[in-house]
Amino acid sequence: MSSRDAASPSRRRLNPAVGRARNAVKDALEEAGWPSRVLVGCSGGADSLALAAAVAHFARRGEVGGHPLEAGAVVVDHGLQEATAEVARTTAGLLLELGLSPVRVVAVEVRRSGEGPEAEARTARLAALEAEANAWGAQRVLLGHTLDDQAEQVLLGLARGSGTRSLGGMRRVRELYVRPFLGLRRADTVEVCAAEGLEPWFDPTNSDPRYMRSRVRTGIMPFLESELGPGVTEGLARTAAILGRDADYLDSEAGRVYGSLAERAEPGTVFLPGREVRALPAAIRSRVLALAVVELGGQPTFERLAAVERLLDRRGSAGPIEVPGHVSVRRQPRRKDAAPGTEYGKLVFVSHPRR
Known part of the structure; x- marks a missing residue:
């Protein structure tokens, strides 16, 4: 057992945020059917680094909820900034120290398709994660999206005039991907990193006004919270949960009808x-x-x-x-x-x- 898990009389109490993160991972893996081999997609930011720490807690034990677990990680270097290669190498070292194995750094080429840099980077990242999952035989890929990300997704969908499926936001378990932290706030992941002694990388593009999501994150969401009162983020995420269920039903019914026609x-x-x-x-x-x-x-x-x-x-x-x-x-x-x-x-x- 890792020294991180070693029990001793003087061991400090478990940080509540760390406990919530571990419980979130356990619940999500249960919903996903207890996969025995998973990969964590990690950028080095607070969200994905906190997720890696929570998953590594179970991987060091070799089980979660009484089910066997192996966990590796993939760090995708998009190559869009000069510092990303070094950040990727540093992050990979942290993940190995946590006990995840294997840990792979994958450099990708972000192809210009006219969809915008965020969408283009996402396409390249997901392709790399899926390729690594197939190569290692991982049944699931875990991503660190939080409740804040979910709220931002809903707000962007409203602005774009999207339908129920888009406004339903991200699902905790959908096909290959599992997002255990959709019920946790971004502040929780920062607290997890501090409690675990991890120094996350803060991506400067997250506050770059050239990107729409960054403007939502740093400008619009704080404005809504200040003008409408606290709870806006939770309310938007709750909207996603409600609409997501509605979309699931409508999609299922449409699939049945389509099959018959x-x-x-x-x-x-x-x-x-x-x-x-x-x-x-x-x-x-x-x-x-x-x-x-x-x-x-x-x-x-x-x-x-x-x-x-x-x-x-x-x-x-x-x-x-x-x-x-x-x-x-x-x-x-x-x-x-x-x-x-x-x-x-x-x-x-x-x-x-x-x-």
Whole structure:
């Protein structure tokens, strides 16, 4: 057992923030089905470093909740600042001292796609984490997002006019990723690092006004707290939890309906019956249309889906409507022998090969 866990009469009481962090990790791993091998994505910041310390507590013991546990870590160097390579090496050393193994430093190239530097860095980071998880056989990747991050996500979604799924924020367990700290404040992670004797790196981009999330974090959220009173952050995170449950149900119902309606007569083409789709509740209808687009590799947007829905009105153009991702949608004409008002033309979704 590590000296960090060694019991002694003079051992100081467990810091409450450390206890909350460890309990959060245990609860999240239980929800994730007790994975036996996990990776921690760590930037060296307070949030991910505190997460690494909490996970390492269980990894040193080799178990959590009576279930075996191995834990490694990945430090992604985006190469966007001169100091990041040294920060990555220092962070890797701290993670090894904590007892995580293996610890990998992965340098990535952030490709410009026009989505903005934050989204582009995120894409590169997640690709690296998934590759490392596959290489080591990790069942889950743990990330250090906090309740503050969740609140910022909801506020950004509101500003962008996003739908229920986006406003539902991040889920504690979703596919490969586990976010144990969504119920903890950022101040908790700073306290954990102090209690564990860890010195986190404070990324200067987190306070850089050029980035929208930084402006929300350093300007808008403090303003809302001062003008509306304390509890705004918790309220936004609570909104995410409520809308997330709603989105889960609507997505599940839409998936069931889509499975019963979609026809695939040929590769790269999906047919949906216009009459049945038109009769669906709006919240389900838009999701069913989006599922057809996604199945063919497209990216449904609010504006393009609205244009596709207008095809169901049988007024104006029958398409095609072009959707990002090289997908087009058109409405078939009604059969000539169909009785008036008894049949709507099918919607035809087609994937076009990229040239």
